[in-house]
Every structure is written in C-alpha cells, then in structure tokens.
Amino acid sequence: MSTPTSSAFDLDAFGRRHIGTSPSDHGLMLAELGYDSLDALMAAAVPTSIRMGEVLNSAIPAAATEREALAELAALAEQNTVRTSMIGLGYYGTVTPSVIQRNVLENPSWYTAYTPYQPEISQGRLEALINFQTMVTDLTGLDTANASMLDEGTAVVEGMLLARRASKSTSNRFIVDADALPQTLALLESRAEAVGIELVVADLVEETDVAAFGEHFGIFVQYPGASGRVWNPASVIAASKAQGGLAVVAADLLALALITSPGELGADVAVGTSQRFGVPMGFGGPHAGYMAVRTGLERQLPGRLVGVSKDAVGAPAYRLTLQAREQHIRREKATSNICTAQVLLAVMASMYAVYHGPRGIRHIAGSTAAKATALAEVLTGYGLTLAHDAYFDTIRVHVPGLAGNIVERARALGVNVWEAGDATVHVAVDETTTAEELSLVAQAFGLPERTEVAIETATLPAVASGELRRTSGYLEHPVFNTHHSETQMMRYLKTLADRDYALDRGMIPLGSCTMKLNAATEMQSVTWPEFANLHPFAPEADVVGTLGLIEQLETWLAEVTGYDTVSLQPNAGSQGELAGLLAIRGYHLANGDTERTVCLIPSSAHGTNAASAVLAGMRVVVVATDELGNVDLGDLRVKIAEHAESLAALMITYPSTHGVYEHEVKDITQAVHDAGGQVYVDGANLNALLGFARFGDFGGDVSHLNLHKTFCIPHGGGGPGVGPVAAKAHLAPYLPGHPMAQRADHSGGVTHDGGPVSAAPYGSPSILPISWAYVRMMGSEGLKQATASAVLAANFVASRLREHFPVLYTGENGLVAHECILDLRPLTAATGVTVDDVAKRLVDYGFHAPTMSFPVAGTLMVEPTESEDLAELERFIEAMVAIKAEADAVAAGEWPVDDNPLVNAPHTAESVIAGEWTHAYTREQAVYPVHSLVRGKYWVPVRRIDQAFGDRNLVCACPPVEAFA
Numbered sequence: 001m002s003t004p005t006s007s008a009f010d011l012d013a014f015g016r017r018h019i020g021t022s023p024s025d026h027g028l029m030l031a032e033l034g035y036d037s038l039d040a041l042m043a044a045a046v047p048t049s050i051r052m053g054e055v056l057n058s059a060i061p062a063a064a065t066e067r068e069a070l071a072e073l074a075a076l077a078e079q080n081t082v083r084t085s086m087i088g089l090g091y092y093g094t095v096t097p098s099v100i101q102r103n104v105l106e107n108p109s110w111y112t113a114y115t116p117y118q119p120e121i122s123q124g125r126l127e128a129l130i131n132f133q134t135m136v137t138d139l140t141g142l143d144t145a146n147a148s149m150l151d152e153g154t155a156v157v158e159g160m161l162l163a164r165r166a167s168k169s170t171s172n173r174f175i176v177d178a179d180a181l182p183q184t185l186a187l188l189e190s191r192a193e194a195v196g197i198e199l200v201v202a203d204l205v206e207e208t209d210v211a212a213f214g215e216h217f218g219i220f221v222q223y224p225g226a227s228g229r230v231w232n233p234a235s236v237i238a239a240s241k242a243q244g245g246l247a248v249v250a251a252d253l254l255a256l257a258l259i260t261s262p263g264e265l266g267a268d269v270a271v272g273t274s275q276r277f278g279v280p281m282g283f284g285g286p287h288a289g290y291m292a293v294r295t296g297l298e299r300q301l302p303g304r305l306v307g308v309s310k311d312a313v314g315a316p317a318y319r320l321t322l323q324a325r326e327q328h329i330r331r332e333k334a335t336s337n338i339c340t341a342q343v344l345l346a347v348m349a350s351m352y353a354v355y356h357g358p359r360g361i362r363h364i365a366g367s368t369a370a371k372a373t374a375l376a377e378v379l380t381g382y383g384l385t386l387a388h389d390a391y392f393d394t395i396r397v398h399v400p401g402l403a404g405n406i407v408e409r410a411r412a413l414g415v416n417v418w419e420a421g422d423a424t425v426h427v428a429v430d431e432t433t434t435a436e437e438l439s440l441v442a443q444a445f446g447l448p449e450r451t452e453v454a455i456e457t458a459t460l461p462a463v464a465s466g467e468l469r470r471t472s473g474y475l476e477h478p479v480f481n482t483h484h485s486e487t488q489m490m491r492y493l494k495t496l497a498d499r500d501y502a503l504d505r506g507m508i509p510l511g512s513c514t515m516k517l518n519a520a521t522e523m524q525s526v527t528w529p530e531f532a533n534l535h536p537f538a539p540e541a542d543v544v545g546t547l548g549l550i551e552q553l554e555t556w557l558a559e560v561t562g563y564d565t566v567s568l569q570p571n572a573g574s575q576g577e578l579a580g581l582l583a584i585r586g587y588h589l590a591n592g593d594t595e596r597t598v599c600l601i602p603s604s605a606h607g608t609n610a611a612s613a614v615l616a617g618m619r620v621v622v623v624a625t626d627e628l629g630n631v632d633l634g635d636l637r638v639k640i641a642e643h644a645e646s647l648a649a650l651m652i653t654y655p656s657t658h659g660v661y662e663h664e665v666k667d668i669t670q671a672v673h674d675a676g677g678q679v680y681v682d683g684a685n686l687n688a689l690l691g692f693a694r695f696g697d698f699g700g701d702v703s704h705l706n707l708h709k710t711f712c713i714p715h716g717g718g719g720p721g722v723g724p725v726a727a728k729a730h731l732a733p734y735l736p737g738h739p740m741a742q743r744a745d746h747s748g749g750v751t752h753d754g755g756p757v758s759a760a761p762y763g764s765p766s767i768l769p770i771s772w773a774y775v776r777m778m779g780s781e782g783l784k785q786a787t788a789s790a791v792l793a794a795n796f797v798a799s800r801l802r803e804h805f806p807v808l809y810t811g812e813n814g815l816v817a818h819e820c821i822l823d824l825r826p827l828t829a830a831t832g833v834t835v836d837d838v839a840k841r842l843v844d845y846g847f848h849a850p851t852m853s854f855p856v857a858g859t860l861m862v863e864p865t866e867s868e869d870l871a872e873l874e875r876f877i878e879a880m881v882a883i884k885a886e887a888d889a890v891a892a893g894e895w896p897v898d899d900n901p902l903v904n905a906p907h908t909a910e911s912v913i914a915g916e917w918t919h920a921y922t923r924e925q926a927v928y929p930v931h932s933l934v935r936g937k938y939w940v941p942v943r944r945i946d947q948a949f950g951d952r953n954l955v956c957a958c959p960p961v962e963a964f965a
Contacts, residue, residue, distance in 0.1 A: 014066055014777035018517055019789045020869035026789070029796040029870070038788040042692060045791055045815040047663045050693040059559040063779030066521040072776065073769055077530035079545030084415045084437050085281065085535040088394050088428025089226060090152055090181050090759070092276040093533070095431060099486050100278060100351050101527065103493040104344070108714075111344055112503035112518055114510060115718035118839065118849055119319035120311075120906055123941045124496030125343060125717040126318035129306045131479055132274075132288070132350035134958040138474035139256040140270035141263025142292040144956050147304040147320075148274075148346035148719070149289030150338065150571050153187040153759030155271035156180075156220065156250055158291060158302045158336060160188065162269060163218030163246035164197065165335055166300050173198045173216040175240065179225030183759045184250065186739050188220075190755020194582060194617040206232055210239035218246040223262065224255055227387060227420070228372075228394025228428070232468055237266040253277060253290070254431075255392040257358075257365035259468045269293050276430065278352035279345050280527075283546055284536030284760025285571055286720035286767060288346035298322075298954060302336035304718065308959050309950030312904070312943035313911070316959060321950045332601075332620035334611035337574040344716030355489050358475035364431045367455070368393050371429040374455045375438045382447055387424060390466075394428040396420055397445065410444035416538055417441065477958040499941045500717075501848050506938075507872050508848040509797075511659065511819040511861025512606075514687055514709035515848075516790075522712055522773040526766060536760040540742035547743060550762055553772050554724075554747035560783065561683070561703060562696025563726035565748035567735045569756065571763035573684065574608045576704025576723025577651075579736045579757045581616035583702055583727060584649045584678045586734030586754055596648040596676070600639055602631050604657045604855050606682060618648055629658030629809035631668055640675045647675050653682040655689065655817035657855045658809040659794070659863075669699025678702065678731070686710045687865075688791060688818035691784025695726075702727040711771035722764050722771070789866035790818045793873060797864055800877045804884040808859055819863035821856060827884070828858060831891040833902050835860060838883055843906035845879035845929060846938050875932065882929055895920045901929070906940040 021029065026038060035041040043051075064072065085093055096105070104110045116122030129147040136145035149155040160174055176188060178201050185201070192199050200213055204221060219240040224230045237247040248269040249262035254276050256262075262270040275287035293301060299322060307321030353361060372393050376386060379397055387396035399406055400423045407419045415437060418426035427441055438453035475481070483492045501508075508515035525531060534543055554566040570576035581599070588596040599613040604625045613620050621643060624635040631652060640647060650672045655661045662668070669679045681700035687710040689695075695703045707713045707722035715721070727735055735752035737744070741761035744751045762768075778786060798807045798820035805822040824835045835858050839849035851861040864873055883902070890900050897903070899920050912923040919926070928934055 013063060014519070014521070015063060015782035015785060018519060018778065018867060019786055020867045020872070021789055021793065025870040026792060029792055032799055033795055038792060041792060041795070042788050044813045045811065045817065046661055046692050047665070049663070049666055050698040052693055052697070060556050060775060060780045063782050064776050066777060069773050069776045070521060070524060073525045073773065076545040076549050077525065077528055079548065080530045080534060081542040082529055082533050083411065083538070083542060084433070085538065086427050086429060086433070086441065087416055087418045087535045087537055088426070089418065089537065090183070090273060091281045091284070091535050092428065092430035093432035094276045094278055094280065096278045096280060096348070097352065097355050099489045099493070100348055100355065103490060104348055104351060105527065106523070107497065108504040108518070109497035109500065109502050110347060111714040111716050113500055113717040114508055114513060114515055114715050114848065115340070116320060118843070119317065119945050120840065120940050120942050121501035121843055121848060123318055124499035125347060126306050127496055128347040128350055129343065130308070130318060130956070130958055131354060132346040133306060133956055134477060135350055135353045135475065136253070136290045136292050137957055138476070139253050139261065140251060140292045141261030141472065142267070142270055143295045144298040144301065144305070145290060145292035146301045147306050148341040148343065149271070149291050149303055150342060150575065151285055151287055151289045151759040152181070152250060152271065152273035153184045154575070155289035155291050156184050156248065157187055157191045158338070159248035159269045159271045160192070160197065160218065160220065161335065162293070162297065162300050162302070163248055166297055167217035167244055167246050169215055169217040169244040171215040171217050172196055173200055173214065175210070175213050175216050175219040176201045177221045177225065178203045179227050179229060180220065180222040180250070181226045183738070183740060183756070184222070186756050187759065190757070193755070194585065195615060196617070204233065204236055206235050208236050210236055211243065215243060216240070216245050218248060220248045220250070223249050223251045224392050224394065227396050227426070228391040229388040230259060230390045230392055230468065232265070234265045241266065252392065254361070254365045254368065256470070257362045257474070258369060258470055259392065260470055261472065263294065264472065268297060274346065274349035277349035279348050280532035280766065281535050282532050282764070282766025283534040283543065284762060285764035286342055286345050288342035288349050298956070300335070303338050304341045305956055307950045308955040309946050309953070311945050315942060317942040317945045319945050319947065319950050321954060321956065331607045331610040332614055334607070334614065337578060337608050337611035337615055338572065339574055339608050340572050340721055341719045343718035344714070344720060347717065351493065353475060354480055354483050354492070357480050357484055358473070361475065368429060368431055371433050371438060371455050374453045375427065375429065375441060378442050378447065378451060378453050379445060384445065393430065394426065397425045397427065398423060399425055399445070406444050410441060411539065413440040413444055415440050415444070416535065416542070417444070418537070479958055501938060506846055506848070507864065507868050507876055509850045509862045509864050509876060510848065511821070511851040511863040512657065512684060512854070513715070513851065514863060514865060515715065516712060516865040517867035518712055518714040518770070519774070521777070522770045525769045525773070531766055531769060537740050543742060546765060549772055550765065550768060551747060553768055553775070556775050557705060557724060558726060558747050560690055560694065561686070561705065561726045562694030562700070563703070564729040565732045565735065565746050565750050565752070566724050566726045567746060567752050568722065568724045568765070568768065569736045569738065569758050569761065569763045570704065570723040570725055571758045572719070572721045573704055573706045573723035574612060575757050576725045577608055577612035577682070578615055579725040579754070580680050580702040580704055580727065581612055581618065581649065582757070583725070583731045583734035583754060584680065585616050585618070587678065587731055588648055590734070593676070595646050598643045598646045599648055600636070600650040602652060604629060605651060605653055606657060606684060609651045609682060613651065629656055629660050630662045630664065633664050633667060636668060637671060640671055644675050647672070647677040649678045649680050651680040651682060653684055654695065655685045659816050659819040659821060659861065660809050660811045661817050663812060666698050673699065684709065685818065688787060690787045691780065692787060696728060702731050707771045712774040713767050713770045720764055720767060722767065786866045793864040793866060793868065794818050794820050794862070797862055797873060797877060801880055804881055808856060819861055822860045822862060823858070824860060825858040827887055831887040832897050833887040833890060837902040837905065840944055841883050841886070841902045841905040842879060843940050844901070844927060845882070846933055846936070847876060847879055878930060901925055906944065908941065908943055909939045911943060
C-alpha cells in the first residue's frame with residue numbers, strides 16, 4: 001500500500017478522483033507524522049489484535065470505472081418494469097417539477113449540506129424548512145409542525161408515543177383505526193410491544209361507542225382510510241378526548257386541500273407523508289413524513305423544529321429551536337431516538353407547494369378526486385358496487401371471487417391495482433393518472449375495450465361538497481403566492497442556496513458526521529424512472545432489478561463488516577440502532593431470558609444509543625470512560641458483575657466516540673459474551689476501519705451502518721439517511737421483516753422475521769444505488785485506500801494544530817483515528833474566547849465549523865475525511881492558526897474582550913459597509929483575515945443568532961414578510 005496500485009490511481013479509476021490527496025501528497029503528510037508509508041501508519045494506529053490479515057475477499061468485485069458502473073446500473077434498471085401504479089396505500093405517482101428536480105434534488109448546493117447546527121450559514125435551507133412547517137400547519141389546521149419525520153408509518157408511532165407521554169391517563173391502551181394503512185398497523189404492533197403499549201384495533205365509524213374500549217391514552221384515525229373511505233371522525237375524537245385520550249390523525253395532505261382539516265375535527269396530533277408533493281415513490285423512499293400538534297404540545301414534538309429568532313443586531317434569523325429537546329442530549333431520558341429529519345425531501349415538498357400555490361394545489365387535488373369519481377361512475381354504471389360512497393382518490397370495488405383475475409388483467413394492460421381480498425379490488429388515482437389509463441382499468445373490470453372515462457365532466461366526490469368540504473384557507477403567506485413562474489422559482493431557489501454553506505463551497509470538517517464526496521456518478525441513477533417510479537408494494541416480477549441491487553449491496557455490506565446478513569430497511573442511523581437492539585431483545589426472549597433487559601452504554605456514546613435502548617424496552621446502565629476516552633474496563637467488569645443475570649447488551653462505538661482505536665476491544669466484547677450478553681457495535685465510525693478490521697471479527701453481534709457517512713449517500717441538509725443493520729446468523733431471525741415485502745430472504749440466505757422499523761420493506765431504496773455505485777467503483781482496495789487516507793488526513797491536521805490546540809485524546813503511538821478532538825478549554829481560560837467564538841469566526845474564514853462540544857464540552861471535533869485535497873487541509877490549518885493568534889491578541893490586550901473579530905463573528909457584508917466603523921479592529925480584519933478570501937469570499941447572510949431568544953419566543957411558521965424587509 002506504500003505504492004498505490006495502478007488500478008486505484010490510473011486515469012480512469014474512480015478512487016483517484018474520490019480521494020482528494022494524491023500519492024505525492026501522502027508522502028509529504030506522512031513525513032510530517034514520521035511514517036514512510038500508509039501501511040506503516042495504519043499498522044501503528046489500528047490494534048494488531050483486530051487487524052484483518054487479507055484484503056476483502058471476492059464478494060466485492062474489482063473496481064469498475066464510472067462508465068462501467070453506470071452500464072451495470074442501467075442493466076439492473078432494465079430488469080424493472082415500470083407500470084402505472086394505482087396501488088396507493090400511502091404512495092402515489094406525482095410530477096416533480098423540472099425546476100425543482102434540477103435546482104434542488106440534483107443540485108449539490110442542496111444535497112451536500114449538513115444539518116443546520118450552524119444556523120448563520122444555513123439560512124437558505126432553514127427558510128425552506130419553515131416553508132415546509134407552514135405548509136403542514138396550514139393544511140392540517142394545527143399550530144406547530146416539525147421539520148419532517150422519517151416516513152408516515154414511523155410518524156404514526158411517534159404520534160402514539162407523544163400521546164402516551166402527554167395524556168393524563170395512566171392507561172397503556174391505544175385505540176387504532178382498523179382502516180389504517182397495513183404497513184402502519186404492522187409498525188404500530190412492532191413498536192408498541194417493546195414499550196408495553198396495548199393496541200386495540202377497531203372498526204371506527206361515527207357511531208362508535210368509544211367508552212366501550214375502556215380507559216385509553218389515545219386514539220388513532222386514518223383520514224382518508226386505507227380503503228379510501230372518507231368519514232367524519234369528530235364525534236369519535238371528542239369522545240376519546242373526553243376520557244383523557246389524545247387524538248392522532250394520519251391525513252393525506254393533498255386530500256386536505258378539499259376536506260376538513262384534522263385540527264378542525266379536534267385532532268391533537270396530525271401525521272402523514274408529503275411524498276405526493278413532488279417526491280417520486282422510489283420503491284418506498286426516502287420521503288418526508290410530517291407531524292403537527294395543537295398548542296400546548298409543541299415541546300413534546302420529536303425530531304427537529306425550525307423557529308425564528310434574531311441575530312446580534314436584532315434582525316430576524318432562522319434556527320433550530322428548542323435545542324434542549326435534541327434527543328442525543330437527553331440520552332436515556334429521551335422520548336424519541338430520532339435525531340434527524342428528511343430535509344432534502346422536505347425541501348422538495350415545500351417547494352412543490354411554493355411553486356403551485358394554494359390554487360394550484362387545490363386544482364391538483366380537485367382533478368385527482370375527479371378522476372376517482374369518473375372511474376367510479378363508469379364502473380357503477382355497469383352494475384358494479386363500491387365499498388364506500390365517500391372517497392377522495394381511492395375506490396374499492398366489490399367483485400366476488402374475481403379480484404385476482406382483475407388484478408392480473410390490469411397488470412397485463414400495464415396498470416398495477418391492489419387485491420384487497422378475493423372479493424375486492426382497490427384502485428387509487430393521482431395527479432399523473434390519465435383518462436386512457438382509467439379506460440384500461442375499466443377494461444380490466446370487464447368493460448368494453450376503450451370505454452371512455454370522461455374526467456372533464458366528472459363531478460367532485462361528495463366529500464368535497466358535503467359536511468366535510470373544506471372552507472378554511474391555507475397557504476396564504478406570500479411565499480406560496482409569488483414564485484409561480486419558472487424564472488421566479490429558479491431565482492428563489494438560487495437565492496436560498498446562496499445563503500447556505502455546503503460541500504460545493506468548501507470543507508465541512510464535522511467530526512462524527514463524515515462529510516465526504518457525494519460523487520455525481522453515484523447520484524446519476526437516482527432519478528432514472530426505472531428506479532424512481534416504482535411502488536414499494538409492486539409485484540416482485542416488476543422490481544427484479546432493484547431487488548438484485550439490494551441483494552448485492554446487502555452481500556457487500558455483510559462482507560466488509562464481518563457479519564452474516566444485512567437488512568437495509570432502517571431509514572436512519574437511529575432506526576438501525578433500534579432494529580439491532582430489538583433483534584437482541586427478540587433473541588433473548590426466544591431463549592427464555594425474559595429478565596435480560598439491561599443495556600450497558602459508555603458515557604461517551606452517541607446519545608441516540610441510550611434513547612434507542614429505552615425504546616427497545618431496555619434499561620440503560622452507564623459505563624465510565626477513562627482519561628484517554630476509552631471504556632473503563634474496570635468499571636465495565638463491575639457493571640457486568642452487578643447485572644450479570646439481567647445483562648442484555650453492551651453498546652459501544654468503534655473507533656470510540658472520542659476518535660480513538662481502543663486496544664482492549666476484544667477483552668470488552670469477551671467479557672460481555674461470558675456474562676451472556678450481546679455486543680452492539682455502533683457503526684457510525686466504520687469509515688475509520690473499513691478494509692482493515694471488521695466488527696464481526698472482534699466480537700460484534702450486531703451493528704448499524706450509516707450509508708450517509710461511510711458509503712457516500714448525501715446528508716441533504718440533514719437527511720435522507722440510511723442505517724442498515726448487520727448481524728451474526730443467530731440474530732438474523734429477529735432483524736426487521738415486513739409483511740408486504742416482495743421477498744422473505746436476504747443476504748446470507750436467511751429470513752428476517754422481526755417486526756418492521758420503517759414503513760417500506762426496504763426503507764429508502766431509491767438512494768441505495770448511490771452506495772452501490774460507491775462500493776462498485778472503489779472495489780475492496782479502493783475502500784481500504786479511502787480509510788487510510790482519511791486516517792492520514794486526521795492525523796496530519798492533529799499534528800499541525802497540536803502546538804496551538806491540545807489534541808484531547810490519542811491512542812497508542814499518539815495517533816487518532818479518522819477524527820481528532822481539539823481542546824479549546826485552555827484557550828478559553830487564557831483568553832475568554834469560547835468554542836462558539838471560534839466556530840463563528842471560522843465562517844469569516846470561509847469554513848463550516850467542526851463539531852462543537854461533542855463529545856466533550858468546550859472542544860471541536862475535526863474530521864477532514866479522505867475527500868479533501870491537501871490545499872484545503874492547509875487552508876483549514878491556516879485558518880485555525882490565525883484564529884489562535886487572534887485569541888492571543890485579545891489576551892494580550894490588543895483588542896478588547898468585548899470588541900474583537902471573534903466575539904463579533906460572523907461578519908455580514910452589511911456590517912462592514914453600512915454606517916460608521918467603530919470597532920477596535922479594521923474592516924479588512926473582519927472579513928478578509930487571509931488574502932485568499934478576497935476573490936472567493938462566502939458572505940454570511942446574518943450575524944450571530946441569539947439562541948435563547950428563539951427558545952423563549954417560539955415562532956415556527958413563516959413570519960410576516962415585513963419582518964425580513
């Protein structure tokens with residue numbers, strides 16, 4: 001490895017373009033560290049006891065060129081058959097406006113951004129998210145919405161959990177609408193069991209005697225129902241609330257343009273998906289779920305919430321609000337393990353509403369409903385009967401004994417409808433449905449060929465004109481009534497993108513977040529119709545290519561982790577954690593070890609670890625870490641002995657959350673196994689291990705992986721993510737299954753029979769081609785080169801900055817793994833300059849700050865990744881050294897403590913142009929601290945934001961336009 005192979009660095013090799021530093025750069029960087037080769041560096045960094053003896057085996061083919069990988073993807077895509085989908089059940093055809101596809105989904109300014117933890121440089125996507133929140137609150141008729149959920153099914157689960165903690169009832173009973181989406185019912189059953197919630201599934205009608213269910217903490221209603229039925233649940237909701245329950249309603253956003261909102265019906269919580277607002281079905285995801293609540297419940301909301309605050313000069317500015325609710329801070333006291341969102345998809349959905357406006361959305365809803373009516377009128381005119389007279393876009397037709405034949409005839413005509421039992425055919429229309437396609441459906445039901453289905457003359461369904469007709473307004477804010485031409489929309493999107501900092505501007509050195517290259521070739525197939533336009537419940541024969549891609553990726557991920565099988569269903573890292581812990585729980589229960597409920601978690605672990613353990617029905621016991629950041633083996637042995645009979649699992653992160661390779665890891669895993677426990681290795685830091693060691697080889701039983709970190713799926717401004725779970729064979733039966741999956745078998749030839757953790761069988765499959773392409777183009781040697789290059793970059797930065805900022809934790813030989821923690825506490829003690837000051841000053845130097853105060857308060861965790869070139873690493877080092885000099889100048893009295901470039905950072909263009917300059921430093925020192933910025937300056941749009949003000953004054957919807965004038 002000291003001399004990279006030609007296959008990794010020849011002219012056509014993808015690996016040469018993915019890895020930012022060249023072999024000659026490696027020589028310079030290694031000299032700084034005192035090593036003569038990458039092999040020597042990695043031998044010194046990675047413990048010998050866990051090192052792999054050989055390169056990964058032939059399960060991963062040799063690296064393909066970009067053209068070869070695209071050709072293979074095209075061949076897989078050709079194996080799919082894209083039929084017109086009229087299955088519905090939460091997934092619908094939709095038209096993604098080209099201006100949104102090109103300027104958001106395919107634009108690295110949007111898809112390579114990170115979570116807006118530095119709000120000053122995230123104003124564009126924060127505005128897009130507050131548009132999303134406003135869209136949701138307007139349509140649902142509730143007061144506050146969050147910035148998106150993972151999907152509809154998991155949003156319903158979160159709604160159930162919210163109702164349980166907010167209700168004054170002591171009951172564990174939750175009433176569930178039998179007309180809920182089938183995937184939602186399966187999720188509710190899976191998640192409720194682990195936390196001791198009793199579900200009562202009931203056929204709800206207006207006359208339902210809610211009191212007969214007994215005391216309960218909440219009720220769930222699907223609106224419209226899975227069957228298409230639209231009814232008025234107001235009386236049922238009122239009766240439940242009278243008994244102390246909270247009402248959760250899953251509502252179709254498009255239907256809400258025509259029918260009464262959940263808020264007006266009395267709902268406390270509304271949940272659902274925004275998929276049909278311009279986001280392709282994608283075989284199930286990713287899509288932005290939503291959650292909205294009435295006043296009084298906003299501080300119970302899980303996930304992220306964008307609010308309006310003010311900056312240092314009193315100007316309005318957006319930020320993530322209610323920061324203390326971030327679940328990784330609350331750890332085992334968390335009420336949800338979700339720490340992310342579906343930002344990129346929420347942006348697309350919000351821009352769909354911005355582009356169409358209220359009249360456009362109502363027109364789309366009306367035309368969709370008219371199509372359903374037109375089809376219903378034709379079918380009933382031939383003597384067929386419907387299951388429900390009131391519907392929006394979905395009808396169910398009674399065809400005793402003929403359902404299977406009709407479904408097959410429709411499929412032969414190019415349309416997929418749904419068999420809802422042998423006597424019922426389910427048909428759902430959407431904005432893409434044509435009159436010709438409706439005619440084909442009529443033909444499948446036995447009507448004459450080319451029977452005319454006249455959409456134009458159809459009347460709206462009765463629900464749009466009866467008691468449930470919507471009379472309240474929505475989308476009245478100017479943002480939804482301005483950008484309706486493509487020129488306006490294009491410029492609006494460009495304006496927002498210019499306010500943000502993403503990887504297309506420069507390095508985002510966020511430790512533990514891994515902001516690496518998301519290559520264009522990896523992204524290219526995401527919008528191919530053969531992948532994007534598949535319904536998640538389409539027949540297996542229609543999705544052979546995608547299933548083949550999934551099987552290959554599962555096999556590759558199992559190989560690189562040392563496990564026997566992989567499930568790609570979890571659609572976030574937190575959901576992967578939960579799936580792995582639920583598998584451990586299922587394993588113990590199957591063995592009769594019902595008392596094994598304790599989960600040991602180091603104090604340094606990712607906070608979602610503890611939250612996931614609680615949601616898996618486990619009790620968290622914290623294990624101490626030593627002064628080097630390693631698990632305290634002595635304390636671990638004490639805790640194991642104390643809980644020997646009840647030990648379920650240990651969760652550890654490797655390399656550690658402190659960015660260090662722990663040398664005692666095999667002793668740690670062995671101690672847990674000896675006590676009868678299972679070992680969960682958090683795979684968040686796999687990118688520091690890939691190709692050199694495998695979790696399954698040093699004692700891991702199960703792990704989740706972050707495809708949005710190690711395997712290059714873009715972060716998208718805070719989502720989407722994919723968090724597959726990989727496990728040894730003995731846990732395979734307890735990994736997440738799905739009642740509607742096309743296949744039961746997975747990599748390793750095993751079935752996964754656990755309950756689902758995501759709404760779709762394969763989570764977010766439309767973005768899996770990204771990771772498939774990454775592995776395929778890197779090959780086993782390329783993956784290993786990427787790991788070594790990332791470790792080299794981190795150690796190079798640590799070495800160059802060590803004399804200015806102490807490196808808090810190192811392993812043997814003074815080396816770190818893929819990230820280093822710079823200790824700013826001595827600087828703060830000496831100068832008064834805080835970690836916040838340094839982070840905001842980095843913006844003036846043209847950088848996104850590293851991770852602040854995690855896992856240790858007052859520190860910066862830096863992760864340069866393998867994708868950054870040497871010049872960019874040097875630019876970051878130069879900035880940090882210069883900032884240290886500025887802090888020293890404050891300490892020396894050259895600048896006042898309360899008036900210097902650090903405490904006033906970041907500086908906007910307006911701040912250095914408008915008015916008289918009265919600061920103790922010059923304008924040039926404020927905005928051009930290094931000469932390289934003169935021609936390449938990123939101008940921050942707002943000054944430092946007042947975080948506390950935003951928490952005290954909760955404003956989470958679009959503010960009046962004049963506020964930003």
